[in-house]
Amino acid sequence: MAPETAARPLVPVSVRIQSGDFDISEEIGALTAGRADIGAVASFTGLCRDEGGRLSALELEHYPGMAERAIRAIAEQAVERFELAGLTAIHRYGKIAPGGNIVLVVTCASHRQAAFDGASFLMDYLKTDAPFWKKEHLKDGGAGEWVSAKDADDKAKARWRSKP
Known part of the structure; x- marks a missing residue:
């Protein structure tokens, strides 16, 4: 019979895709409230x-349901790999003006x-694998470009391929 091992406690993981802004202090407070193990x-x-x-806004599009599942999958990998005690990931969609929050x-x-x-x-995977599309809206009214992935983001993600 295998030796009994203590089960790891349930780790709070919150993944949200939303158009509205978020409050960083409130999100941290919600994740850590009443916790003495952190x-x-x-x-x-x-x-x-x-x-x-030159930019008046960045417009982010996503596939509802698909984006949440993809982010949740990588968030759960992060919790397991790094033995996290909690994780919150919020990604906004819609038109966001310069200076506005996009991701937390x-x-x-x-x-x-x-x-x-x-x-x-988690951020390295969000930048490369999360199913979001970004389009620039220019101040001069001209047609903006769809933002392409950057090689630097792929290189940053590559460091996680090996086990810790």
């Missing part, structure tokens, strides 16, 4: 840039490195 919280907030003053990733863990690595891992 020693570290890491967060990343992605903002819309104005691209040198919050991870918590017993120790800081796990929280940092979990957040970085």
Whole structure:
């Protein structure tokens, strides 16, 4: 008979795709409230840039349901791989003006490195694999471009291919 092992407690994972903005402090508070097992919280907030003053908005599109499933799958991998104590991932869609929030990733863990690595891992996959499409809207009224993936994002994700 195999030795009995302690089951890992249920880890809160929240994945949301929404058009409205989010409050970073509220999201961190919701993830950590009443928790004494957390020693570290890491967060990343992605903002819309104005691209040198030429952009009036960035429009993000997604497939509802598909985007949530894809993000949840990688979020659950992050929880397992880095032994996270909780994770929140929020990605917005619609037209977002420069300076506006686009994405939030919050991870918590017993120790800081796990929280940092979990957040970085999730963001690297969001930048390359999450099913979102981005179109620029220009200040001069001209037709904007669809934003292509960058080689640097693929290179950043590649570092996670090996096991920790």
